[in-house]
Amino acid sequence: MDDAIRAAAFKWLKEKTEIFGDVLDYRILREGFIYQGNRISFLGPQGIWKPQAMELPISITSIPDGPYADSFTKDGFLNYKYMGTNPNHPVNTRLREMWKRQIPLVYLYRVVEGKYLAVWPIFIINENQENLSFLVAKDEMEYIQERKENFVADETEDNSRRSYLTVSVKQRVHQRSFREKILRAYRSQCALCRLKHVELLDAAHIIPDSKEGGEPIVSNGLSLCKIHHAAFDKHILGITPDYTIKIREDILQEIDGPMLKYGLQSLENNKIILPNRTIDHPDRDKLDQRYREFLDAS
Ligand SMILES: [Zn+2]
Structure with missing residues (x-):
């Protein structure tokens, strides 16, 4: 069921971003959509968010200047902080499982109060237990599918593609944040x-x-x-x-x-x-x- 919901969620996001652009209102993301009678929302009280109908999380959210200092690494990836400080907290264990199984997620970055840049698919690609964080990368579904079908792993190629894609996410984060802050300051x-x-x-x-x-x-x-x-x-x-x-x-x-x-x-x-x-x-x-x-x- 998780796979089907996830696919429906990506489709829903694609439709919404085609109408509203890649920065979406909190209200829209919170409301989400209904899948077989279950509400699938993209945001909740926790940064690593799992709707009730799902076994594994659907999204991870970053808030600039928030309690968790998420940051981009110099290799171009995103450091995403664990939930709390216990690496084996159930929420962290779920993300680790998603890393092992290479299950895609949605990344939400709060550009201003009430507005989020939506990026997907993203994958957990590693973790840093000392730093209490996961390493996150943007990728494209086609490559993941291809990889699964052919069982060919070219790690260097994977890394450089993911690094390139994640760097462009960082640029989008900066551009969209600037735009939303300016529009808000000038009352649109x-x-x-x-x-x-x-x-x-x-x-x-x-x-x-x-x-x-x-x-x-x-x-x-x-x-x-x-x-x-x-x-x-x-x-x-x-x-x-x-x-x-x-x-x-x-x-x-x-x-x-x-x-x-x-x-x-x-x-x-x-x-x-x-x-x-x-x-x-x-x-x-x-x-x-x-x-x-x-x-x-x-
Ligand atoms: Zn004018």
Whole structure:
């Protein structure tokens, strides 16, 4: 029964993430779905979560700054802390069994309060008893199936593929966390035009993450709609360190349709919308650095 529920769970997650993206609300994950009269939820009071109808867990959850300091290793894998400190606690024993049998799980990472990045399938690939943790990797179902059918084990190849896939999970964790924090700080609207459709909003960096000072923190970000994000990146508009919007001179002079007029020209000298908390306001030094680039490009 566990295998069938697990397969149904992956299918359900695929459908949900196709609609909502890979960051899902707590409510949706908690509610889960009904399988033959049993509620299969993805989240519970424990980080290692097993719905009642199942014998083995369905998901493991990480909470940043939570009591369990889960972290990515330098080989690109995830260290997931035991439940408690006893390696033979029944919950840890179940995860160990999943490692031996290579049974897939869902990994949930809380990007902000009430929102979780969902990643699957993930596998337990080792454990570190001294460190009281399991080693977790992202993989793809096809490879696992192939492996089972052919009984061919190429450990080096497995490891490098899993490491690569898990590193990309880490990147997603950072990107999605940044996005959700920015959207929350700006109350899900464009800081320039107030557009409130999250599907059309981006978390823009003030200093790009490829440059020094480009940290993924709220004060280095702006919530911008797609058009204003692109205009900001291409120096069609700039934002002064005192939060005033400036439109490039030649764009101000141009004559064209309503998008140019209302979408860009009318923003000239407006103030941007700021987050409620002062600590989340855009960093003035970073804006200054960026604004100089805008002036140079003008
Ligand atoms: Zn906008």
